[in-house]
Amino acid sequence: MSIPIYIIGSSNTDMVVKAKRLPSPGETILGGTFLMNAGGKGANQAVAAARLGGQVSLIANLGDDLFGREALDQFKNENINTNFITLDANHPSGVALINVDEQGENCIAVAPGANSNLTPKLLEAFFSFLKAPAMVLVQLEIPLSTVEFIIEQCDARGIPVIVNPAPAQLIRTEVWKQVSVITPNESEAELLTGISITDDRSAKQAAGILHEKGIKNVVLTLGKRGAYWSDETNEGFVASPSVNSIDTTAAGDCFSGALAVALAEKVSLEYAVRFACVAASISVTRMGAQAAMPSREEVNEILHRNT
Ligand code: RIB
Helix, strand or coil, rough: CCCEEEEECCCEEEEEEECCCCCCCCCCCCCCEEEEECHHHHHHHHHHHHHHHCEEEEECEEEECHHHHHHHHHHHCCCCCCCCHHHHEECCCCEEEEEEEECCCCEEEEEEEHHHCCCHHHHHHHHCCCCCEEEEEEEEEHHHHHHHHHHHHHHCCCCEEEECCCCCCCCHHHHHHHHEEEEHHHHHHHHCCCCCCCCCHHHHHHHHHHCCCCEEEEEEEEEHHHEEEEECCEEEEEEEECCCCCCCHHHHHHHHHHHHHHCCCCCHHHHHHHHHHHHHHHCCCCCHHHHHHCCCHHHHHHHHHCC
């Protein structure tokens, strides 16, 4: 039995150039290929979770423009509930400019547009509807004050909230103890804890600091190595399947979306992390953000082959 998953966050259109390497400041690189893809951390997580079988609603603020309306149609095609998505006449849809190199590494600049207008006021209808049992997943590509409001509202209703702290920013200290699960990557964990994650020891140390802030469950993503998880009494490392990576964009989004699906099915944190590692490892073998999200069948096939 799975509980509904509400993903609150950003939606962007990604303009992607894949080239031999990432340009340096002031440099122009010729010879890449261009793709325009659906992206945005919140929307990517929603598509990942829906393809993996979650009962997903996306709560987002889109520009009332071509990109916004296309995104809305796309979410409906993915079986995502869009009842709480708003179209904003005063702000354009979010856009991300992404460079991807031959190894699949990327750098991203985002013009958030309507995402930065997703205020607590716009969430009033959603919060008057929301009740347990449910799970909420949020990232930091919307205003921080909105993220803090979401965490407080979820806590008041006894609804677990997963925070994917991307892009890395600092949240008010008092709010951390209301977070059920946090899913930083290495650089986000460093910003939050001051610990540079270079090995198993530093990963554990960073997780310890996040627990001290009051967060119950910590899941650190470690790129192609996999992930480290810790729930205060148990902990462990999970290795990712080894793959040929062509685009790491949205791998972290795929991971968080998959983790939410597994936790909504009430499996253990360890199993949820294994499930998420497999999903993310598939996503990096394809170009694009939402376009790269795997199906449940694809994940199960690898998961069951390796158990
Ligand atoms: O996490 C990847 C996402 O970051 C991209 O889809 C881009 O839109 C930015 O939000």
